[in-house]
Amino acid sequence: MRGDEEVIALLNEQLTSELTAINQYFLHSKMQANWGFTKLAAKTREESIEEMIHAEKLTDRILLLEGLPNYQRLLPLRVGQDLREQFHSDLAIEVEVVERLRPGVQMVRAKGDATSASLLEQILSEEEDHVDYLETQIELMDKMGDQLYMAQLVDQPPTAG
Helix, strand or coil, X not given: CCCCHHHHHHHHHHHHHHHHHHHHHHHHHHHHHHCCCHHHHHHHHXXXXXXXXXXXXXXXXXXXXXXXXXXXXXXXXXXXXXXXXXXXXXXXXXXXXHHHHHHHHHHHHHCCCHHHHHHHHHHHHXXXXXXXXXXXXXXHHHHHCHHHHHHCCCCCCCXXX
């Protein structure tokens, strides 16, 4: 089923963002675990896996539309050197995605591709949730201070009994 070239291009743009986010979130997760923030690292790793699921769905859709998924293009990673930087770096990716998808969904729907529009709406909803989560973490750091916020994330090993 041959798809519209503009729709396939948008799906590939989104795929690029998802592939970039997978790597960025995975690296941030590993850094967080290394710093001792294992609960946060697990959450960030889950976000990386969610982006992988998005990439898989986009790939399947592009292939169905007889397009070629572009796995060779990645955006530069924005690696945060501390938690605050990581939250801001991850938020930047998510905001860019939301700003692309809002008009993108309308364009895809106007071209009569309801299935691609539905997929993009699902991704948009999940990305908006992630924006909210990241904004909340930044607000908590602002209110509590970085040190107190980070103290809440430390997971102590169980004591031997």
